[in-house]
Amino acid sequence: MAVRKILQVGNLLLYERSKVVDFRSDDVKAIILDLKDTLEDFMDRKKLGRGISCPQIGLLKRAIYIIEDGMHLAFVNPRIVKRSREKMMVWDSCFCYDVDIFVHIERNRDIEVEYQTPEGVRKMEKFSGPLSELLQHEVDHLNGILSYQHLKKPMRIMKRVEWEKQGRPYITQGWKK
Numbered sequence: 001m002a003v004r005k006i007l008q009v010g011n012l013l014l015y016e017r018s019k020v021v022d023f024r025s026d027d028v029k030a031i032i033l034d035l036k037d038t039l040e041d042f043m044d045r046k047k048l049g050r051g052i053s054c055p056q057i058g059l060l061k062r063a064i065y066i067i068e069d070g071m072h073l074a075f076v077n078p079r080i081v082k083r084s085r086e087k088m089m090v091w092d093s094c095f096c097y098d099v100d101i102f103v104h105i106e107r108n109r110d111i112e113v114e115y116q117t118p119e120g121v122r123k124m125e126k127f128s129g130p131l132s133e134l135l136q137h138e139v140d141h142l143n144g145i146l147s148y149q150h151l152k153k154p155m156r157i158m159k160r161v162e163w164e165k166q167g168r169p170y171i172t173q174g175w176k177k
């Protein structure tokens with residue numbers, strides 16, 4: 001459909017709560033396709049990235065698109081219904097920071113997510129490790145939360161050049177493949 005512009009940190013729309021996707025009145029296929037096109041374009045240009053959410057393209061709707069290990073996953077109206085007590089530390093970046101800044105934050109290790117497919121089929125699924133932290137990042141977007149808002153003292157951030165130098169660390173503590 002279309003490659004959309006990605007809003008940058010500071011844009012007030014990113015701090016708003018998105019609305020539930022209505023399968024009767026929303027063009028779900030078009031929304032998902034815009035997310036997919038924009039994500040693929042970004043990954044192509046920046047050589048980085050795995051997921052995108054509607055508010056990042058200026059659309060306050062609850063939908064997410066993920067490409068992980070060549071797998072394409074779409075989540076409509078996702079809701080994290082369970083979070084493990086176990087935590088993990090991750091280096092997290094965002095298209096809204098142009099993947100130039102990474103923040104070191106805590107995430108739940110495992111989550112259970114209830115969502116709908118683009119066809120409207122209800123699903124419930126468990127996620128662990130990389131997909132878990134990625135989904136927590138994207139669902140945060142739907143609630144108007146950016147990852148840097150999870151920073152706790154001592155707040156650690158780094159630029160992408162430094163992250164590349166350190167061997168592209170994602171999960172630094174609390175989870176192993």
Ligand SMILES: [Zn+2]
Nearest residue numbers: 093094095096
């Ligand atoms: Zn993001």
